[in-house]
Amino acid sequence: MRIRFTKMQGAGNDFVVLDETRGALGLDATQYRFLADRHFGVGADQILSVRPAPGEGVDFQYVIHNADGGEVEQCGNGARCFMRFVREHGLTDKDQVRVQTLSGVIEPRMGADGRVTVDMGAPIFEPQRVPFDTAGLDPQHDNGWHTWHLTLGTHAESAKVSVAVLSMGNPHAVQIVPDVDTAPVAKQGPAIEHHPRFPQRVNAGFMQIVDRSHVRLRVFERGAGETLACGTGACAAVVAGIRLGRLDSRVDVQTHGGLLTIEWTGDGAPVLMTGPAVTVFEGDIEVPDAP
Numbered sequence: 231m232r233i234r235f236t237k238m239q240g241a242g243n244d245f246v247v248l249d250e251t252r253g254a255l256g257l258d259a260t261q262y263r264f265l266a267d268r269h270f271g272v273g274a275d276q277i278l279s280v281r282p283a284p285g286e287g288v289d290f291q292y293v294i295h296n297a298d299g300g301e302v303e304q305c306g307n308g309a310r311c312f313m314r315f316v317r318e319h320g321l322t323d324k325d326q327v328r329v330q331t332l333s334g335v336i337e338p339r340m341g342a343d344g345r346v347t348v349d350m351g352a353p354i355f356e357p358q359r360v361p362f363d364t365a366g367l368d369p370q371h372d373n374g375w376h377t378w379h380l381t382l383g384t385h386a387e388s389a390k391v392s393v394a395v396l397s398m399g400n401p402h403a404v405q406i407v408p409d410v411d412t413a414p415v416a417k418q419g420p421a422i423e424h425h426p427r428f429p430q431r432v433n434a435g436f437m438q439i440v441d442r443s444h445v446r447l448r449v450f451e452r453g454a455g456e457t458l459a460c461g462t463g464a465c466a467a468v469v470a471g472i473r474l475g476r477l478d479s480r481v482d483v484q485t486h487g488g489l490l491t492i493e494w495t496g497d498g499a500p501v502l503m504t505g506p507a508v509t510v511f512e513g514d515i516e517v518p519d520a521p
């Protein structure tokens with residue numbers, strides 16, 4: 231099957247975007263993996279499918295697959311690219327749309343400066359809704375909130391990390407590190423992603439606090455490995471930092487791929503994420519038939 235695609239990036243987190251508004255392409259996990267493959271396919275951290283509204287009150291549906299082929303609930307950098315895509319392809323002339331995702335409705339809005347702001351909804355803190363299994367674990371109380379000690383690996387090789395756990399529609403475990411450049415992302419990332427306390431796996435964030443309104447962040451993403459930026463990871467890290475009393479309500483997040491601005495005024499309020507969304511190129515590709 232030959233399909234048309236658009237390659238996009240948001241702060242270096244890159245996507246293959248598919249227009250499925252006139253009918254679903256019916257791709258399976260092996261075909262999503264093929265599109266994401268940087269040697270044999272197009273190359274991307276996630277595949278984003280733009281689909282028609284599933285019902286009243288929303289403009290579109292947004293379906294996200296990680297590079298490993300698994301469907302996921304949310305993708306922040308992708309949401310900004312989604313907005314630019316529907317505008318550039320004439321699928322809407324609105325400046326702001328309501329989009330149904332697997333984890334709820336988000337609202338991206340085009341800014342006059344070309345950046346996109348997304349209302350990502352309110353963060354979720356209840357461990358069972360992350361999901362995060364806390365059986366037999368004691369929270370480490372810290373400034374009115376808490377973190378959790380996780381043991382990674384076994385025996386002599388084991389390490390203990392302290393993580394804040396929350397969901398932005400998708401699961402995140404965030405640790406505060408002294409320096410992101412030396413943080414053990416490649417070693418600890420996979421161990422945190424697959425830690426048995428996260429039954430649906432987890433995105434692992436490493437945040438360096440520069441001052442109350444600036445952080446540096448690296449994220450080892452579930453199903454994609456370390457990416458140049460993770461939008462929901464930036465939201466989760468800033469929310470964790472605010473709840474732990476270390477950050478103000480508006481924070482610039484420097485990632486390896488670009489700058490994101492995150493705003494959150496506290497419990498129950500939605501998280502606002504602002505950043506770039508760029509079209510890289512468009513093309514056609516022959517996708518091998520599903521086995």
Ligand SMILES: N[C@@H](CCC[C@H](N)C(=O)O)C(=O)O
Nearest residue numbers: 305306307400452460461462
């Ligand atoms: N890159 C994304 C997050 C994509 C999904 C994530 N890997 C997961 O499995 O939850 C972002 O910008 O938020």
